[in-house]
Amino acid sequence: MISPTTPAAGPAAGTGAGPSSATQPLVRIEGLRMYFAITRGILISRHVGDVRAVDGIDLSIEKGETVGLVGESGCGKSTVGRTIMRLYRPTAGRVIFDGQDITAAEGSTLRAVRRRMQMIFQDPYASLDPRMTAAGIVSEPMEIHRIGSGQERHERVRDLLATVGLDPDYGDRYPHEFSGGQRQRIGVARALALHPDLIVADEPISALDVSIQAQIINLLEKLQGEFGLTYLFIAHDLSVVRHISDRIVVMYLGRVVEIAGSRDLYERPLHPYSVALLSAVPIPDPAVEGRRRRIILTGDVPSPSNPPSGCTFHTRCWLRERLGNPERCVAEAPELREMATRHAVSCHFAEEVDGTAEQVQVTGRPGKASSAPTEAPAAPVPVAPTAPEGTRPRYRAQS
Amino acid sequence: MALLSVRDLVVQFKTHDGTVHAVNGVSFDLEEGETLGLVGESGCGKSVTNLAVMRLLPQPAGRIVSGHVNFQNEDLVGLDESEMRDLRGKEIAMIFQDPMTSLNPVLTIEEQMVETIKAHKKVTGKEARARTIELLTMVGISEPERRLRDFPHQFSGGMRQRVMIAMALALEPKLLIADEPTTALDVTIQAQVLELLSRLAADHGTAVILITHDLGVVAGMTRRINVMYAGFVVESATTADLFAKPSHPYTVGLLHSMPRLDAQPGEPLIPIEGTPPDLRFAPFGCPFAPRCAWRLERCWKEMPGLEPIEAAADIQMTGRGATHRSACWNRPTAPEAAAGRPLRADFTPAAQPTEVA
Numbered sequence: 001m002i003s004p005t006t007p008a009a010g011p012a013a014g015t016g017a018g019p020s021s022a023t024q025p026l027v028r029i030e031g032l033r034m035y036f037a038i039t040r041g042i043l044i045s046r047h048v049g050d051v052r053a054v055d056g057i058d059l060s061i062e063k064g065e066t067v068g069l070v071g072e073s074g075c076g077k078s079t080v081g082r083t084i085m086r087l088y089r090p091t092a093g094r095v096i097f098d099g100q101d102i103t104a105a106e107g108s109t110l111r112a113v114r115r116r117m118q119m120i121f122q123d124p125y126a127s128l129d130p131r132m133t134a135a136g137i138v139s140e141p142m143e144i145h146r147i148g149s150g151q152e153r154h155e156r157v158r159d160l161l162a163t164v165g166l167d168p169d170y171g172d173r174y175p176h177e178f179s180g181g182q183r184q185r186i187g188v189a190r191a192l193a194l195h196p197d198l199i200v201a202d203e204p205i206s207a208l209d210v211s212i213q214a215q216i217i218n219l220l221e222k223l224q225g226e227f228g229l230t231y232l233f234i235a236h237d238l239s240v241v242r243h244i245s246d247r248i249v250v251m252y253l254g255r256v257v258e259i260a261g262s263r264d265l266y267e268r269p270l271h272p273y274s275v276a277l278l279s280a281v282p283i284p285d286p287a288v289e290g291r292r293r294r295i296i297l298t299g300d301v302p303s304p305s306n307p308p309s310g311c312t313f314h315t316r317c318w319l320r321e322r323l324g325n326p327e328r329c330v331a332e333a334p335e336l337r338e339m340a341t342r343h344a345v346s347c348h349f350a351e352e353v354d355g356t357a358e359q360v361q362v363t364g365r366p367g368k369a370s371s372a373p374t375e376a377p378a379a380p381v382p383v384a385p386t387a388p389e390g391t392r393p394r395y396r397a398q399s
Numbered sequence: 400m401a402l403l404s405v406r407d408l409v410v411q412f413k414t415h416d417g418t419v420h421a422v423n424g425v426s427f428d429l430e431e432g433e434t435l436g437l438v439g440e441s442g443c444g445k446s447v448t449n450l451a452v453m454r455l456l457p458q459p460a461g462r463i464v465s466g467h468v469n470f471q472n473e474d475l476v477g478l479d480e481s482e483m484r485d486l487r488g489k490e491i492a493m494i495f496q497d498p499m500t501s502l503n504p505v506l507t508i509e510e511q512m513v514e515t516i517k518a519h520k521k522v523t524g525k526e527a528r529a530r531t532i533e534l535l536t537m538v539g540i541s542e543p544e545r546r547l548r549d550f551p552h553q554f555s556g557g558m559r560q561r562v563m564i565a566m567a568l569a570l571e572p573k574l575l576i577a578d579e580p581t582t583a584l585d586v587t588i589q590a591q592v593l594e595l596l597s598r599l600a601a602d603h604g605t606a607v608i609l610i611t612h613d614l615g616v617v618a619g620m621t622r623r624i625n626v627m628y629a630g631f632v633v634e635s636a637t638t639a640d641l642f643a644k645p646s647h648p649y650t651v652g653l654l655h656s657m658p659r660l661d662a663q664p665g666e667p668l669i670p671i672e673g674t675p676p677d678l679r680f681a682p683f684g685c686p687f688a689p690r691c692a693w694r695l696e697r698c699w700k701e702m703p704g705l706e707p708i709e710a711a712a713d714i715q716m717t718g719r720g721a722t723h724r725s726a727c728w729n730r731p732t733a734p735e736a737a738a739g740r741p742l743r744a745d746f747t748p749a750a751q752p753t754e755v756a
Binding site for chain 1: 403428439441495555557558585587588589590591594612613614615616619638639642643652653654656657658659660661662664665666667668669671674690727729745
């Protein structure tokens with residue numbers, strides 16, 4: 001059993017310190033933008049706009065760490081994963097993998113890097129070739145990269161199938177002969193075939209039945225412990241992301257709104273969108289549900305081809321409404337700023353989210369007053385969840 | 400008197416691969432204005448049960464083999480198609496998981512809603528249109544007069560589901576069956592739709608059957624829950640009782656295999672091993688036995704009845720005092736349910752007897 005609570009649990013994380021530490025992160029992305037052009041016209045295609053799927057993201061992933069990427073559909077979380085894999089060439093910004101800038105890598109350079117990063121997809125029915133056997137699917141990456149002899153590959157496939165909990169003798173079966181959970185295991189075995197450092201898992205369990213999801217989550221955790229893998233875990237389900245991740249990145253309309261340790265994010269969310277997102281996740285316990293209060297966001301996510309000005313969340317923000325709709329949210333896009341150690345948020349008024357009332361909404365537990373710093377700190381402020389109660393009750397609860 | 404009373408419902412599908420035993424004797428009651436959750440994973444029969452209630456089973460494969468569906472003291476199983484058509488929409492309405500496939504893409508919202516209203520009520524087009532605007536306002540569609548002329552694809556997923564709710568409630572039905580109404584939606588939109596659904600149902604006194612795989616959704620929405628597995632109701636209780644003392648190994652397994660938002664990070668999950676049974680084989684013994692950590696030898700051979708967990712209790716099917724029942728020969732004790740596994744010394748799940756295999 002591995003414990004994903006601290007990044008230091010990873011075998012290669014070294015110090016587990018912040019991004020400024022001497023250890024080099026496995027993946028670093030800087031100012032990443034990925035726009036998809038919207039074109040009109042049949043003969044002459046005119047560029048009439050862009051879908052800003054990812055609009056300026058900085059993120060680093062340490063070795064051995066699991067970073068969860070959450071957000072609603074269309075927030076750009078899958079695009080981030082695919083751009084790191086270099087399935088897209090970013091519009092702007094840099095992707096650095098293990099110290100090597102791969103933003104514009106091509107051909108053999110790119111192939112060499114891709115050996116070290118693999119992907120697990122959402123739909124185990126669509127991501128496996130129905131005309132290949134399980135063994136063929138798992139050994140294909142080794143064939144492409146010309147690794148081992150036929151006999152060695154055969155042995156390795158049997159090992160891999162056993163590692164992911166399948167009977168090695170099932171190698172000559174076809175995908176349709178497996179259940180959804182077993183197919184996802186084949187997808188995991190394929191991802192492991194080249195001994196990758198990084199695995200990008202894009203909604204790996206959301207197509208599976210509830211009773212099967214835990215099998216795959218446990219398998220991914222076990223493999224991380226065995227092989228020292230680094231995961232970028234992309235999902236819309238906050239409960240799952242919180243379970244598996246060391247750190248969580250919350251995205252909204254192509255931007256990062258909050259980055260926090262998975263415990264911190266739940267105990268002390270600082271961005272109004274994170275608070276709303278957390279409060280909307282149902283908890284399977286009627287006693288807890290009775291005490292929680294949902295923040296119902298009005299309306300839908302705006303179109304990423306025409307995002308709102310300033311803070312993109314301002315059109316749906318409950319905090320802005322409570323503060324009397326300050327102009328600053330419309331005029332100025334907030335920067336991601338560190339409010340506590342390894343806890344960054346992009347909101348002009350994050351100090352107003354003092355965590356007391358929000359905790360009741362999210363957790364249903366009476367809030368321990370937390371220590372939200374009143375001013376943006378010059379130095380990182382340690383999280384002190386045991387600050388005296390009632391120090392600064394800015395407001396009680398939502399009516 | 401119960402609004403809906405389903406008794407010993409058996410539904411099968413004839414397919415090329417043989418008979419699929421989709422529902423194997425399901426009984427439950429529902430009172431006016433009550434909310435009931437039907438929980439289980441795909442293929443457990445929760446949707447088929449309700450399609451059978453609506454008499455909308457895919458034809459000719461699907462068939463109600465036996466059982467009764469009493470709605471307002473009338474057995475729906477015996478009604479002919481035209482009598483059923485009068486009932487659907489007016490008395491019992493249904494909303495589905497995917498609002499894009501349940502709305503007609505080539506008709507405007509106005510055409511579809513007015514058609515629904517006029518099919519069941521003697522009203523003029525003008526009255527029907529006014530009612531449509533009123534309904535869209537009720538479900539929170541802004542500028543309803545303008546949006547009436549829009550087609551479904553011009554609405555977002557959450558708004559389409561609101562339109563579906565508006566259509567379902569257009570004729571003020573007594574019973575609303577919501578089949579995974581929020582599964583296709585994002586979590587913040589899910590919160591909007593669930594809030595709307597429970598508010599409107601309470602305002603109109605509509606009884607609701609909420610079908611879902613998500614125990615979190617039913618925890619906050621329903622008064623009672625039936626947990627289904629392989630075409631059987633395996634546990635039935637008030638929502639509070641079900642979560643406080645789950646008494647079927649499958650319910651316990653579901654609760655422990657889903658990460659909870661409020662759990663400690665890193666708390667291990669206990670998966671339910673194996674996969675759901677192939678329903679092409681007639682049920683024999685307890686269908687959950689092959690995956691169950693509590694199984695006894697008897698479980699391989701005999702399906703237990705849905706019995707009260709407290710011995711000799713009177714069975715009350717509905718309401719706040721509904722009897723907590725589970726179909727299990729070897730119920731998990733409270734500490735075992737909390738731990739998610741059997742805690743008895745020297746207990747090992749019984750191996751499959753050779754004569755059964």
